[in-house]
Amino acid sequence: MTAHVLMVQGCTSDAGKSTVVTALCRWLRRRGVAVAPFKPQNMALNAAVTIDGGEIGRAQAVQAQAAGVPPHTDFNPVLLKPNSDIGAQVIVHGHAIGSMDARDYHAYKRVAMEAVLASHARLSMQYQAIVVEGAGSPAEINLRDRDIANMGYAEAVDCPVLLVADIDRGGVFAHLVGTLALLSESERARVVGFVINRFRGDIALLQPGLDWLERETGKPVLGVLPYLHGLHLEAEDALPREREVREAAKLRVAIPVLPRISNHTDFDALRAHPQLDVHLVGPGETPPACDLMVLPGSKSTRADLAWLRYAGWDAAIAKHLRYGGKLIGICGGFQMLGQAIHDPLGIEGEAGSSEGLGWLAMETTLESGKQLRQASGRLVFDGATVRGYEIHCGISRGEALRAPVCVLDDGRRDGALSADGQILGTYLHGLFDEPAALLALLHWAGLRDAVAVDVRALREASIERLADAVEAHLDTDILSKLLGVNACAV
Structure with a gap:
C-alpha cells in the first residue's frame, strides 16, 4: 500500500496550515480512511511526548488526535527548538542531537532530509493517506536551497499542494498571487488549488475576487473557511492573538x-x-x-x-x-x-x-x-x-x-x-x-466554587467543528480525488 499524499502550505506563518491539516485529518477519519498527519520540519517550543518515547510539535499531536491515532515521532521527524535568535536545539526522530546555529543547520539539512524521507516512507506503508503541513511560506526564496519543509519536500515525494491564505490579515489576493510568482515552474505546477481562511462577512462580496483569482492563476479556489470563534486547539507556537478579559472573573x-x-x-x-x-x-x-x-x-x-x-x-x-x-x-x-x-x-x-x-x-x-x-x-x-x-x-x-x-x-x-x-x-x-x-x-x-472544565472535550468538539467546516465550505469532490477517498474509504 502506498498512501495518497496532500501537502498544505501557507502564504505566511499562522495562515491556518495546522488548522486545515487538523480539519482534513478528522474529515478523512470520518470516512474510514486511515490517515496520518506529517510535518517534515517544525520550529516550535510547544512539544508533545509520543507513544514511542520522543517529542514532536504539539500541533502534530492535535492532528494525530483528529486522525484517531497515537502521536508518533514519524509525524514530525525534525523539530527545531529555538534557544537563541540564531540557534536552536535540533531534534531528529524525537531525540535531541545537539544545538546548531542557522549556518550549521543549513549545512545539516541534507542529513535532515534523509530523516524526513525515512519517516515519509514508513508512513506511506502504514496509512492510506498522509496530510502534510508545510512550514512558514514556500515563497521564502532565501530558504529554497536544501529546503526540506515546503516545496523541497513536495518535489522529493512528488505530491500535490494546497495553498492557504489568511484573509483576516488583509491582502489575501496579493499573498496568493505573489507566492505563486515566487515559485519555480515545477513548484507552481504542483499547486492544485487555494483555500482562503478566516473569512467573516458576506461571501457574495468576495466572489468577484475569487473569480478573478481563478482567471488570473488558472487554479481553482477549493473554498473559503469562515472565521471560527471559540476554537480550543493547542497552538503550534504562536501565543493567542487576543486576550479575553472577563470583568466578572472570580x-x-x-x-x-x-x-x-x-x-x-x-x-x-x-x-x-x-x-x-x-x-x-x-x-x-x-x-x-x-x-x-x-x-x-x-x-x-x-x-x-x-x-x-x-x-x-x-x-x-x-x-x-x-x-x-x-x-x-x-x-x-x-x-x-x-x-x-x-x-x-x-x-x-x-x-x-x-x-x-x-x-x-x-x-x-x-x-x-x-x-x-x-x-x-x-x-x-x-x-x-x-x-x-x-x-x-x-x-x-x-x-x-x-x-x-x-x-x-x-x-x-x-x-x-x-x-x-x-x-x-x-x-x-x-x-x-x-x-x-x-x-x-x-x-x-x-x-x-470553581466549575468543572474539560479542555480535552473542548478540543475534541473544536476538531469536530473543523471537520464540519470542510464539509460545508470546501470542495470535497476535489479533495476526495486528491486523497483517494472513494478508492479506499470503507
Whole structure:
C-alpha cells in the first residue's frame, strides 16, 4: 500500500496550515480512511511526548488526535527548538542531537532530509493517506536551497499542494498571487488549488475576487473557511492573538511571557475557564495584581530567569506572596523557584550557574539526556487524578522535594509544595488538563466554587467543528480525488 499524499502550505506563518491539516485529518477519519498527519520540519517550543518515547510539535499531536491515532515521532521527524535568535536545539526522530546555529543547520539539512524521507516512507506503508503541513511560506526564496519543509519536500515525494491564505490579515489576493510568482515552474505546477481562511462577512462580496483569482492563476479556489470563534486547539507556537478579559472573573491569573516560553499550551484549560481572567503578561508590561501567578516552562531557563529579574518579576512575586497570593512553577518555572540552576555542560546556552528565586529549598542541574515520558498519578493534597507529560533536562535535588505535589503511577514523586501551602512546583506539563486536577488546583488557589472544565472535550468538539467546516465550505469532490477517498474509504 502506498498512501495518497496532500501537502498544505501557507502564504505566511499562522495562515491556518495546522488548522486545515487538523480539519482534513478528522474529515478523512470520518470516512474510514486511515490517515496520518506529517510535518517534515517544525520550529516550535510547544512539544508533545509520543507513544514511542520522543517529542514532536504539539500541533502534530492535535492532528494525530483528529486522525484517531497515537502521536508518533514519524509525524514530525525534525523539530527545531529555538534557544537563541540564531540557534536552536535540533531534534531528529524525537531525540535531541545537539544545538546548531542557522549556518550549521543549513549545512545539516541534507542529513535532515534523509530523516524526513525515512519517516515519509514508513508512513506511506502504514496509512492510506498522509496530510502534510508545510512550514512558514514556500515563497521564502532565501530558504529554497536544501529546503526540506515546503516545496523541497513536495518535489522529493512528488505530491500535490494546497495553498492557504489568511484573509483576516488583509491582502489575501496579493499573498496568493505573489507566492505563486515566487515559485519555480515545477513548484507552481504542483499547486492544485487555494483555500482562503478566516473569512467573516458576506461571501457574495468576495466572489468577484475569487473569480478573478481563478482567471488570473488558472487554479481553482477549493473554498473559503469562515472565521471560527471559540476554537480550543493547542497552538503550534504562536501565543493567542487576543486576550479575553472577563470583568466578572472570580480568580485573576498572571503568567509572564518569557522570551523562550515553552509549552504555553499548559494554560489552555485556564484560558478556557469561564471564572478566570488569565493575563499573559508580555515584555514591557507591569506584573499585575492577581490571585495566582504561574511561571511557565522555558527553553533557556537561566536566560529567562535573568529576564524575569530585569522585568521586575522577582519583586512582584515577593509582594504577591506577602499578600497571600499563590504561585505555581511548571518545568523551567519550577526550576526557577529553587536556590540555583546549574548548566555545567552548556546545554541551554553558555555553561555556568544562576541564582534561583529562592522560594524552594532545592537546586537543579541540567544534564545530558532529556527526560521524555507521559505520566499520570494523583495530587498529594487532594487525591485528584492528574495526567500529563515530562520534557526536561534538569534534575532537581533538595529538601523541598520531600513534600511532593504528585505521586505518579510508576512510583515516582514529582514536584514540591511549600510548607506554608502558597507555592507549588512540578515538572508535569498538562497539569490543568484533567478536570479533577483543575478543580483541585483552583480550590487550592482560592476559588472554592470553581466549575468543572474539560479542555480535552473542548478540543475534541473544536476538531469536530473543523471537520464540519470542510464539509460545508470546501470542495470535497476535489479533495476526495486528491486523497483517494472513494478508492479506499470503507
